[in-house]
Structures are given as C-alpha cells and as structure tokens.
Amino acid sequence: MKEAGTNNLNDWLAGACGGVVGLVVGFPLDTTKVQLQTAADGAERIRIIDMFKKIKTDGMFTGFFRGLTMPLCSYAFFNSLYFGVYGQALKKIREWKGQTESTYLDIMMASLCGGLSTLIPSCPIEVIKCTLQAQVGNKHLASHHTTKYYSGPIHCMASIFKQRGLRGLYKGVGIQATREVPASMVYLPVFVFYDEMLGKYTPLHANGIIAGSIAGGLSGVTMWTTIMPIDVIKTRLQSDSLGVKYKGIVDCAVKTYKSGGIRTFYSGLLVCAIRAFPCNAAILAVYKKTLHYLNSLSATSVSHPEVLYPSEREHN
Secondary structure, eight states, rough: TTTTTTTTHHHHHHHHHHHHHHHHHHHHHHHHHHHTTTTOOOSOOOOOHHHHHHTTTOOHHHHHTTTOOOHHHHHHHHHHHHHHHHHHHHHHHHHHHHHHHHOOHHHHHHHHHHHHHTTHOOOOOHHHHHHHHHHOOTTTHHHHTOOOSSSHHHHHHHHHHHHHHHHHHHHHHHOOOHHHHHHHHHHHHHHHHHHHHHHHSSSEEEEEHHHHHHHHHHHHHHHHHHHHHHHHHHHHHHSTTTTTSOOSHHHHHHHHHHHOOGGGGTTHHHHHHHHHHHHHHHOOOOOOHHHHHHTTOOOOHHHHHOOOOSSSOOOO
16 A cells, blocks of 8 residues: 555556455455444344344345345445555655655544545445445335335435435435544554554564555454444434434434434444454455555556555555
C-alpha cells in the first residue's frame, strides 16, 4: 500500500480486486449479522448457532448468499471508487503539504474522502441487500400478508421504487453517512499502523502478504467494533425499506433500546468480528499486493516513489 496515489488506474484496479474477494469471503457471515440485528424485538438473546440453522432452512447457498447478486456486480466499482479517491486524495494532500511521506492524519482524511465518495451510489444497494438478507428464513410471512417477500434484487428494487420512489431506495442514507465517517477514519489508519508494526518488529516483513492479511483483519475488527451501534440502527432502518416499523433514526434508536437495552446495539458483534477478520484481511491484503504488482509494472511508481507510511520506507 505504500504506492497508493502514484497511479489512479492502479488504485482503482487493485481496489476492485480486493473488494470482490472480500465480499465473497464475508457474505455468509454478513447475512448472519443482518439476521441477528433485525431479529424479533424482544430482549431475548438469540444464539448464533440457532441463526445459522434458521438461515440454512432456505438452502445453503440461497440462504447464506441471498442478496449477493447486486452487491457482487457493484462492489468492485465501490471499492475501486473508494481506493481510487483515497489514492488521489492522499497524493493531493502530500502535494499541498510539499511532502513525500504521509502522516496518519493524512491517511485518515484521504480515507474519509474515499468512504464518503461511495455513499450515494452504495445506499440503494445497501437497502436492497439488507432487505433481502433480513427476509432469509421468513418466506412464510408472505402467506400471512404481514410483510412483503421479495424473490430477488430486481423484484425488491422495483417494488420499493414503485411504492416509495427514490426516497425508499435511499432510506437510511443519513445514518449510513453517520456510520461512514468514523468507519473511514478508523479503517485505513489502523491498517497502516498494524501493517507497519508487524513489518518492522516481527519476521513477517519477509512476506508482506501475511503481515497485510493480519493487519487487514485487525483493522476490520477494530472498525466494526467502533461503529456497531450505528450499524445496528442502519441495518434496521434499511431492512424496513417500506417504513412499516420505524419513522426515522431517532424512532429506530428508541425502539431498539426499548427492545433489549444497550446490548441490542451490539447485536451481531461477535459474528461481525468473526466475519471482519477474513473479509478485511482479503480486501486489504489483495489490494496491497495487487497495487504493488501493478505499480511495479508502471513507470509512474519508479519516477514518483511516494509512500504511504508515516515512518521510514524499510519494508515491503
């Protein structure tokens, strides 16, 4: 990742590769997380193993990978956009400051630019994904006319748009933006810190992919632990795409608290942490190594050896 900002095309391509790999690796546990976060509003704690069994009733693939199609087609673009904007923002910050190396504050601000750049295109995808994932194991509800059950992403998107227009597809955009700010400000600075420390003080500098994977996993766990209460509200709002349960962010937060107290805001934290490690290990390790490879083929990386890390360029 030291070469971030040297070639915009390389940043975009590496981000796309990392995003697709990470999405597929983490999607089954992401579905489990959404199910836990949108489970019945009682205070009763639901075991992860019981949720696995419930999801499996829809079939191993159709249950755990429900709602994957649209994210799979779009997340390559979102991660390209995120890392592309991040790389260019980092480059502009260095140029503005007249420096060839980046501080953690530089990384934080560039990461924030990258995160916010994906907000508008990603919100409808999040609404559709959360809505479909929340319905896993609940197909019987359609026969009772208590809620609408969608056969797939196109049906879901068309139905939401027909009933609520763009407002329905952008439900929860405010809380998603609120989540994105701390998530982005934590994500890459923490990754860079762990990756640098592992590279400098352990034998892992000899194999950057191992250090990158561990650092990426730790970064993902740190980020999700930080934003989990906001993510619970976001998931509940966006899975209620027709506005049946919640009137808005405050109403959702109040009802969530009344349903089970503070611990409800951490529903799915364990499964999210378990998911975050391999998922973000894949995203950031693949991004880092792909970017390094692409830049090694590019004359830009030779003529403009800008680096990402705040300290000396001692490791790869």
